[in-house]
Amino acid sequence: MTTATLFLFVLAALCGGVGAVCRFLVDSAVNRHNRLRFPLGTIVVNVTACFLLGLLTGVVATFPALSDLKFVLGTGLLGGYSTFSTASVEGFRQIQAGHGVSALLHTGGMLILSLIAGFVGLIIG
Numbered sequence: 304m305t306t307a308t309l310f311l312f313v314l315a316a317l318c319g320g321v322g323a324v325c326r327f328l329v330d331s332a333v334n335r336h337n338r339l340r341f342p343l344g345t346i347v348v349n350v351t352a353c354f355l356l357g358l359l360t361g362v363v364a365t366f367p368a369l370s371d372l373k374f375v376l377g378t379g380l381l382g383g384y385s386t387f388s389t390a391s392v393e394g395f396r397q398i399q400a401g402h403g404v405s406a407l408l409h410t411g412g413m414l415i416l417s418l419i420a421g422f423v424g425l426i427i428g
Contacts, residue, residue, distance in 0.1 A: 311371055315379030322383025340402065341409040342393045345386060349413055352385035354420035361428020 329351070330344035337343045356377055363373040390413060397406035 311374060315375045318375055318379030319383035322380040322385075325380075326384045326386055341397060341405050345390050345393055346409070346413045346416065349385050349387075349390060350416045350420045352381050353417040354424040356381050356385075357421035357424025357426075358428040359424075361425045363428075365428070 326348050329348050330342075333344035333347045334342060359373055359377050359381070363369050390410065394406045394410040397403075397409060
């Protein structure tokens with residue numbers, strides 16, 4: 304492994320930590336004002352992560368020399384920011400609480416919105 308590759312891995316790991324902190328801050332801010340039955344913060348986090356990843360992918364497709372940036376920001380920052388596991392747990396908890404429709408709206412809505420956001424980001428990028 305070259306020094307440059309090692310540097311990219313360390314930078315991606317550090318960005319993953321920053322992304323996780325950003326996720327916590329965004330999720331907390333959204334849920335503090337949330338009046339709905341389901342956790343809206345996770346939806347906001349995952350939809351914005353998909354949009355930003357689409358945007359980043361579009362930019363890198365136009366400028367291939369930035370592929371290292373895609374690794375550091377896409378895998379590192381946005382990988383730490385997005386949260387599939389939390390979304391899964393939230394959906395399961397809603398089902399356990401007898402809120403099957405809410406769980407379906409939360410999980411299905413997040414999937415649809417995330418796909419659309421990623422596509423829009425890709426088109427803009």
